[in-house]
Amino acid sequence: MRVSASMESLWQYIQSLSLSERNRVWLADKLLEGTRKEEEETEYISKEEILAGIDAGLKDMKAGRSKTFEEFMRDWDDEV
Incomplete structure (x- = not known):
């Protein structure tokens, strides 16, 4: 519950910011950066x-x- 509330607070804070299109794209790239690394580290069996x-x-x-x-x-x- 606490994590969910913290995530919701973070989302509300981000929405309250006056971000340019460029800054929104930068933020989105930063948020997705960790998931890309996880995908690259996934091992597959041939x-x-x-x-x-x-x-x-x-x-x-x-x-x-x-x-x-x-x-x-x-x-x-x-x-x-």
């Missing part, structure tokens, strides 16, 4: 990586190297 993971998993299954759900979740938690 189709080849996904297929390689599936292939490795199938080979493990055929070779009898499987895990229980609990083992899988422990490994998952260790990686995250």
